[in-house]
Amino acid sequence: MMKHLILTSLILGSAMALSAQNALDALIQEARDDHAHLSRTNDPYAGLKAAVQEDYPYLQDLYQHYHLHPELSFHEKETSGRMASELQQLGFEVTEKVGGYGVVGVLRNGEGPTVLVRADMDALPIVEDTGLPYASTVTTKDDAGNEVGVMHACGHDVHMTVWTGAARQLAERKDQWSGTLVFIGQPAEERGGGAKAMLADGLYERFPKPDYAIALHVNAGMEAGKVGCRSGYSLANVDMMDITVYGQGGHGAYPHTTKDPVLLASRIVVALQTVVSRELSPLEPAVVTVGSIHGGTKGNVIPNEVGLELTLRSYTDEVRAAIIEKINRICKGVALSAGLEESQYPKVELRDEFTPATYNDPELANRVQQVFVKALGKDRTLDVEPVMGGEDFGRYGRTEEEVPIFMFWLGTVAKEQMAAAERGQLQLPSLHNSGFAPDPEPTITTGVVAMTAAVLNLLQ
Incomplete structure (x- = not known):
């Protein structure tokens, strides 16, 4: 009886060892297969x-x-x-x-x-x-x-x-x-x-x-x-700019007694379109956008001032500086042509939001x-x-x-x-x-x- 028990134990032990070895072999083979797959894909990532x-x-x-x-x-x-x-x-x-x-x-x-x-x-x-x-x-x-x-x-x-x-x-x-x-x-x-x-x-x-x-x-x-x-x-370089256009307000029925900042602002907006099209090299990318214009309260009232908001875009520092200089010149020129005193020239301000x-x-x-x-x-x-x-x-x-x-x-x-x-x-x-x-x-x-x-x- 004892011999049978010992024999049975040996057989079971051998079977368990064989099973464990088979499992280990399977894991090793799986790892090799995974490695082989990665090698076949030739993808280091x-x-x-x-x-x-x-x-x-x-x-x-x-x-x-x-x-x-x-x-x-x-x-x-x-x-x-x-x-x-x-x-x-x-x-x-x-x-x-x-x-x-x-x-x-x-x-x-x-x-x-x-x-x-x-x-x-x-x-x-x-x-x-x-x-x-x-x-x-x-x-x-x-x-x-x-x-x-x-x-x-x-x-x-x-x-x-x-x-x-x-x-x-x-x-x-x-x-x-x-x-x-x-x-x-x-x-x-x-x-x-x-x-x-x-x-x-x-x-x-x-x-x-x-x-x-x-x-x-x-x-x-x-x-x-x-x-x-x-x-x-x-x-690109991106600048935010505010321009305040000044004038002399009055009654819409008597425009000759005023200096209309709405008209002046409109002239500035149109003139600014020439900065890129006529004053910069066509090989230099640049954009001048007037995104906001505000002024006045009523159709028959000419206001004292109008506000413009702009974005200026360029790549080089040289083109950026040129755009800013030309905007200042245009604003002063429009004011001068309207007969405004220097104290009433448009105020041109760059916001502290420059993105290089x-x-x-x-x-x-x-x-x-x-x-x-x-x-x-x-x-x-x-x-x-x-x-x-x-x-x-x-x-x-x-x-x-x-x-x-x-x-x-x-x-x-x-x-x-x-x-x-x-x-x-x-x-x-x-x-x-x-x-x-x-x-x-x-x-x-x-x-x-x-x-x-x-x-x-x-x-x-």
Whole structure:
């Protein structure tokens, strides 16, 4: 009987050992199959893409949180707190309230370059009309005391989510890079003051000075899953200008006793159209837009003054200065022709909201674009034209440190919507439109893969 028990035990033990060995062999074979599959795909970023896809549920929740809780420029208190928290959980040294509600996170990982990655945080005073289940219903008072809706109509919620996703991937891959990460959450991009404030608060003195600075911006006319690259000038100088045109008011029945500022303002508006068309080289891009004209209270009353609001757009500092000089000259000339005294010449004022042109360092732009081709494919890495929109990211490359910068575009449009638009069946909502709604999953995952791959390359 004892022999039978011993024999049975030996048989069972051998069977269990064989079963365990078979299981181990199966796991080893599975790993080899996975490795062989990755080798067959010849995609060095296959592991990164799989990890980003696995992390997407977390990022989706984060994106919807940001979208549901937008905050206006210079009021990003809760948003910056969440951004800081995300970095702290990953082991970054975090400093808050840099230049207002700016956030700076530093992650050191041995010797090597320093790379700055920037995301902007502020939203716009727009009532959302997307119909999304996570659409913003936030209302607040703006700085002028007006009740306004608030919406992430420029995609900063996507920027913050991609920024966080890239930070999460890089923190997990510290064995793949060496150097220092500086992740910054910037306030007030929409007002053109956030980058200026962070730099003035010692961004490059208090924290590691970057060897490279990169960022992205969503594109409302590009298919989700694609990125766009541009070397050199990518976005424009943007100035906001106010012109007050003075005159001598009076009764509409006796215009000869007045000096009509409405007429003078109209002459100025028409004359300003010659600045670009006749006074600048046709090879130099520039735009002068009069977006607002206000004056008078009643049809039979000639007012004493009229207000104009303008935007001026250019690429080079020389063209910017020329536009401003010519506007001043035209305003004085119109006033002089009307017989006004010098004390009544139009008052021309530039607002403190200047956004400098974004100049993508050619060497850095080419290097990162080649990374995108390898990570995403040539068909998903597009060459794009410069635009006349403004973005204060350009300031990070215009300091005495001369940091090379690069901003790329991230597509947001669902594939079927893009196809319909190309057939002329649909007009896509632009940025700053109440109906702007990115296709989240391909937009965010593509952004995280692209940003992570770029940083890994710079920190090799």
